[in-house]
Amino acid sequence: MINLSVTKIAEIVQGEVIGDSNRIVNNVLTDSRIPVSGSRVIFVAINGQNHNGHEFVYELYEYRDINVFLVEKDEVNYSLCPEASFVIVDDTLQALQKLAVYHRNRFAYPIIGITGSNGKTIVKEWLNQLLSDEYQIVRSPRSYNSQVGVPLSVLQMDDHFDLGIFEAGISKPGEMVKLQPIIDPSIGIFTNIGMPHQENFDDIDEKVNEKLKLFREVNTLIYCKDHAVIDTIARENTLLADNQLLTWGQNPEANIKVRSIKRLESKTEVHVQYKQQEFNLTIPFIDGASYENAMHCVATMLLLGYKASDIEERLKRLQPVAMRLELLEGINGCSLINDSYNSDLGSLAIAVDFLMQQKQHDKHVVILSDILESGYAPEQLYSKVAQMLEDKGVDLLIGIGPEISRYDYAFDIDADFYTSTHEFLADLKRRELRDSAILIKGSRKFHFEQICSTLERKVHRTILEINLNAISHNLNHYRSLLNPDVMIMAMVKAFSYGSGSFEIANLLQYHRVDYLGVAYTDEGVALREAGITLPIIVLNPSFGTYEVMIEFNLEPEIYNFAGLREFISVLNRVGVSSYGIHLKIDSGMHRLGFLPVQVDELLDIIKSTNSVRVESIFSHLAASDEPQHDEFTKQQIEIFSSVYDKLSEGLGYKPVKHILNTGGIERFPEAQFDMVRLGIGLYGISPTQQDKLMPISTLRSKVIQVKYVQPGETIGYSRRGVVEKPTTVVTIPVGYADGLSRLLGNGNYRMMLNGKLVPTIGNISMDTTMLDATGVDVKEGDEVIVFGNEPTIADMAKAMGTIQYEVLTSISQRVKRVYFQE
Numbered sequence: 103m104i105n106l107s108v109t110k111i112a113e114i115v116q117g118e119v120i121g122d123s124n125r126i127v128n129n130v131l132t133d134s135r136i137p138v139s140g141s142r143v144i145f146v147a148i149n150g151q152n153h154n155g156h157e158f159v160y161e162l163y164e165y166r167d168i169n170v171f172l173v174e175k176d177e178v179n180y181s182l183c184p185e186a187s188f189v190i191v192d193d194t195l196q197a198l199q200k201l202a203v204y205h206r207n208r209f210a211y212p213i214i215g216i217t218g219s220n221g222k223t224i225v226k227e228w229l230n231q232l233l234s235d236e237y238q239i240v241r242s243p244r245s246y247n248s249q250v251g252v253p254l255s256v257l258q259m260d261d262h263f264d265l266g267i268f269e270a271g272i273s274k275p276g277e278m279v280k281l282q283p284i285i286d287p288s289i290g291i292f293t294n295i296g297m298p299h300q301e302n303f304d305d306i307d308e309k310v311n312e313k314l315k316l317f318r319e320v321n322t323l324i325y326c327k328d329h330a331v332i333d334t335i336a337r338e339n340t341l342l343a344d345n346q347l348l349t350w351g352q353n354p355e356a357n358i359k360v361r362s363i364k365r366l367e368s369k370t371e372v373h374v375q376y377k378q379q380e381f382n383l384t385i386p387f388i389d390g391a392s393y394e395n396a397m398h399c400v401a402t403m404l405l406l407g408y409k410a411s412d413i414e415e416r417l418k419r420l421q422p423v424a425m426r427l428e429l430l431e432g433i434n435g436c437s438l439i440n441d442s443y444n445s446d447l448g449s450l451a452i453a454v455d456f457l458m459q460q461k462q463h464d465k466h467v468v469i470l471s472d473i474l475e476s477g478y479a480p481e482q483l484y485s486k487v488a489q490m491l492e493d494k495g496v497d498l499l500i501g502i503g504p505e506i507s508r509y510d511y512a513f514d515i516d517a518d519f520y521t522s523t524h525e526f527l528a529d530l531k532r533r534e535l536r537d538s539a540i541l542i543k544g545s546r547k548f549h550f551e552q553i554c555s556t557l558e559r560k561v562h563r564t565i566l567e568i569n570l571n572a573i574s575h576n577l578n579h580y581r582s583l584l585n586p587d588v589m590i591m592a593m594v595k596a597f598s599y600g601s602g603s604f605e606i607a608n609l610l611q612y613h614r615v616d617y618l619g620v621a622y623t624d625e626g627v628a629l630r631e632a633g634i635t636l637p638i639i640v641l642n643p644s645f646g647t648y649e650v651m652i653e654f655n656l657e658p659e660i661y662n663f664a665g666l667r668e669f670i671s672v673l674n675r676v677g678v679s680s681y682g683i684h685l686k687i688d689s690g691m692h693r694l695g696f697l698p699v700q701v702d703e704l705l706d707i708i709k710s711t712n713s714v715r716v717e718s719i720f721s722h723l724a725a726s727d728e729p730q731h732d733e734f735t736k737q738q739i740e741i742f743s744s745v746y747d748k749l750s751e752g753l754g755y756k757p758v759k760h761i762l763n764t765g766g767i768e769r770f771p772e773a774q775f776d777m778v779r780l781g782i783g784l785y786g787i788s789p790t791q792q793d794k795l796m797p798i799s800t801l802r803s804k805v806i807q808v809k810y811v812q813p814g815e816t817i818g819y820s821r822r823g824v825v826e827k828p829t830t831v832v833t834i835p836v837g838y839a840d841g842l843s844r845l846l847g848n849g850n851y852r853m854m855l856n857g858k859l860v861p862t863i864g865n866i867s868m869d870t871t872m873l874d875a876t877g878v879d880v881k882e883g884d885e886v887i888v889f890g891n892e893p894t895i896a897d898m899a900k901a902m903g904t905i906q907y908e909v910l911t912s913i914s915q916r917v918k919r920v921y922f923q924e
């Protein structure tokens with residue numbers, strides 16, 4: 103709650119006001135897609151890389167009752183929002199940051215600032231777990247650590263809290279200087295330094311120096327002295343005196359000395375010496391990253407004056423941090439979002455936003471436990487929660503816990519309350535939760551994982567996991583290659599190249615692509631039924647489905663005369679005019695499309711009717727990713743352009759013009775025209791810029807049996823796997839019926855098992871595959887990566903002698919897709 107008048111905000115950001123300047127603002131919104139509304143919100147319109155926030159001002163004013171806006175000069179037409187107040191500045195991002203600096207300086211309580219390449223979010227969340235008995239903590243929601251995320255985090259501060267923990271991330275030089283005054287930490291934690299975003303820095307020293315700028319005003323900086331680069335640069339840094347550094351590590355010079363580290367089955371034991379005391383700590387994790395993150399927390403607690411015995415006791419209870427929101431398929435046609443790890447206001451807001459993005463369901467349900475340690479008095483807390491759920495459009499709340507039940511009167515939306523998880527589960531049968539999107543969000547002690555496992559549809563142990571953040575990342579990469587105003591049609595045909603349907607389309611709609619492309623009418627209908635409202639083009643419409651297409655507002659690709667005539671006659675029959683169609687031109691691929699010689703006849707037919715309107719004219723490249731065919735590609739572009747000119751001249755208007763697919767976007771920027779059609783690149787596969795993309799899918803399976811087989815025995819059908827030495831064989835539940843080609847059997851492919859690549863042995867069966875895991879420490883239940891980061895889809899395609907498109911699209915529908923968002 104920032105509680106500032108429009109006048110005051112204008113003064114802080116040095117802006118000019120148009121309209122009523124007495125309004126009071128409490129909340130700041132930068133992303134118009136987040137469903138917040140109401141009169142106490144200021145929308146900050148940021149002209150970003152992917153969206154220009156100013157485009158949404160009118161919509162927010164008209165439909166969401168927002169009437170205070172921070173905008174840049176000459177970006178909006180003020181007269182369209184006659185009742186609104188505008189604060190006008192040159193640079194809204196800078197203004198948001200100034201506002202955050204102002205707000206930060208209203209509070210005197212200590213702030214911990216965290217930066218580094220990895221571990222920021224975990225250290226922040228763990229400190230919250232460890233310190234919340236004594237402190238009321240305000241912290242960055244999830245990983246809000248960017249130029250926009252940091253100001254938004256800091257704007258949550260208010261005087262209920264007495265400690266802040268904020269993280270800062272940067273991707274290029276010059277950014278940290280802007281974040282430092284916003285966070286202005288008194289305690290700094292530098293987690294570590296590594297590779298992310300290296301491309302924008304000359305070398306690692308430059309990166310460390312840039313990150314250190316966050317700490318120029320701290321009283322104490324904490325870091326691991328075993329990181330030599332950080333140590334050298336921190337000590338050379340003239341802003342911090344030696345006694346302001348609190349270091350830990352095995353280095354004998356460290357202030358907190360790690361004398362020994364023992365990795366046991368499920369925990370790590372560390373022997374530590376600090377000043378005069380020696381003590382043992384138990385970290386309930388075994389990986390190196392968790393050790394490092396935990397030690398940063400230990401150092402912070404020592405600095406804050408905690409006793410060794412308290413630190414020891416609390417460290418044992420550290421809980422893993424759920425870094426992601428998982429979208430699962432539920433029973434009774436539901437979708438589930440499992441966030442049963444923590445509950446606080448910031449993460450609740452983010453999770454509810456993800457819930458509301460699930461347009462495939464009309465009904466949105468939140469199952470929420472008591473919120474612990476919020477820093478607010480319960481009555482105030484639950485009325486805030488109630489307001490948020492209502493603002494965001496949640497249909498039903500199921501509140502679980504004694505406290506939330508006590509404040510049931512705070513909730514105006516439909517709500518039911520139970521005092522315990524057990525009581526809710528007992529009542530679940532009667533409740534009949536159906537066809538809904540359900541967010542399951544609770545503090546750990548409520549054991550909501552039980553609710554999740556009851557509501558989840560149980561299937562096959564092999565899953566294809568899809569990273570929705572990676573799709574967003576890849577989309578943004580291609581956006582960055584486009585000229586301003588070039589539209590994007592995202593291709594979601596063939597079940598989004600095997601990775602899902604409405605789940606992907608929802609995300610693309612959220613990111614405001616301009617069109618979706620599907621292959622068949624059915625695919626388009628499924629998207630409409632799931633609530634997708636974007637224009638959808640059907641590339642391969644068959645005659646019999648034209649009426650359905652019209653009913654669902656799908657636009658056909660028209661590639662021949664028979665199709666055109668039939669479509670016109672159906673339109674006439676149902677009495678529709680000016681229906682959008684897309685003309686496909688064959689510029690040389692010779693698959694589908696009108697040939698250049700057919701243009702005159704085509705024009706005659708179209709001009710003789712008012713039932714169709716040509717929305718776009720397009721063609722497809724046969725070899726956009728293959729340099730040896732570049733002359734041919736250029737010729738295709740030329741032929742297409744001349745056909746386009748002739749058609750648009752004849753029509754008397756200019757339909758949208760497009761030819762590029764992924765390879766074309768990367769290699770022929772001069773042919774972007776009005777729109778591009780992005781397919782495989784969205785799904786993480788690039789012909790020429792693989793390092794700019796993130797892989798989106800991981801095919802995971804599990805060992806269901808382990809055997810030790812002696813020489814002379816054979817494995818699998820036709821006895822093809824001949825054993826020559828004592829061999830460990832493991833079986834996994836994925837076979838050719840799941841899309842794992844038989845070409846990959848008999849050692850032709852290797853999968854990742856417990857950190858080692860192990861080959862297939864014997865023939866692949868319909869439902870199972872055997873791997874030679876000799877020398878690997880393996881037990882039943884261990885995970886196997888069929889493809890993902892390593893081995894990659896490219897490795898599998900190579901082993902099969904095919905292209906990655908085929909690997910992606912051949913994973914069968916039997917394999918459940920699980921989506922997650924970080």
Ligand SMILES: *Cc1c(COP(=O)(O)O)cnc(C)c1O
Pocket residue numbers: 593595641722762763764765779780781782783
């Ligand atoms: C599939 C398809 C695309 C996308 O191609 P990618 O190489 O996957 O980017 C574009 N246009 C048409 C007509 C398509 O069929």
